[in-house]
């Protein structure tokens with residue numbers, strides 16, 4: 649299919665085997681998460697056309713990129729943009745010339761002199777706030793500025809697919825959170841799909857439309873942002889009923905803080921299981937950021953107590969407080985010691 653990146657490939661290295669049989673939708677942002685050495689970079693390199701030793705098939709946009717019949721389609725013909733952990737800028741050229749190199753690649757693209765359609769040069773410079781940096785040499789840029797230039801150069805080449813390999817991991821923590829909106833705006837401006845590898849689940853959660861998890865050279869799970877949750881976290885669908893001076897009333901309970909979301913807004917509340925405390929009787933001594941209402945459901949197949957929150961069945965570990973077994977149907981209030989607001993559950 650033209651709207652999918654189809655991977656049926658193997659790559660053997662001493663002590664490591666990459667074997668992937670998967671179709672990735674060519675729209676939005678696909679996050680790739682997994683432990684160090686699981687093969688995330690290797691997968692991106694195969695997609696970029698940088699691994700001649702890979703066997704099998706890779707196809708995208710109705711073209712065969714790698715396979716026994718076509719061999720290895722070179723990276724430039726694929727029109728894939730690649731942004732690495734540490735921006736590989738040309739250190740002898742100023743920022744403007746680094747960006748223009750991307751434009752030259754666009755003009756030299758497979759369709760010949762007419763060039764590829766892509767965002768305008770000025771729009772890229774504006775989106776990434778590069779105007780002030782155009783005359784600077786890369787050696788005089790901060791890590792965050794270098795990454796913005798690298799992103800700009802990538803967009804200038806009008807890629808059809810953008811590969812992001814830990815683009816924020818080499819910059820300090822403060823610059824990282826500043827760079828995320830730049831990344832998001834860049835992808836929106838480019839209007840092309842992206843595959844984003846990162847160790848930071850929080851970073852991926854902000855950007856991902858779907859998630860692939862890798863382990864030991866295999867894709868072991870694919871799904872939505874729930875795959876990026878920290879160990880032992882739960883997601884609750886919620887809707888804002890009212891935002892008042894005392895906090896925000898949700899259709900699943902009450903937060904002791906005001907959310908910057910209008911009434912009617914839908915979102916997910918991410919809570920770690922160890923942040924959930926059951927309140928029964930007196931509520932004294934429970935420091936809570938929020939309270940949600942739950943009902944005890946019949947136990948699940950493994951005998952774990954199930955709680956029903958907003959019609960979602962959640963397996964929760966034994967909760968704090970008096971330990972009598974709650975009866976199915978019993979109403980409970982849960983106090984949340986902390987939570988994080990995430991976008992609503994994706995449709996696919």
Ligand SMILES: Nc1ncnc2c1ncn2[C@@H]1O[C@H](COP(=O)(O)OP(=O)(O)OP(=O)(O)O)[C@@H](O)[C@H]1O
Pocket residue numbers: 661662663664682683684685686687688689690691
């Ligand atoms: N050029 C290479 N030659 C031989 N082995 C390599 C090469 N590059 C990577 N490897 C090995 O391939 C395996 C997968 O590496 P890869 O960089 O794809 O993992 P990763 O998931 O991206 O890791 P990280 O999160 O640490 O960047 C590792 O065992 C690594 O040591």
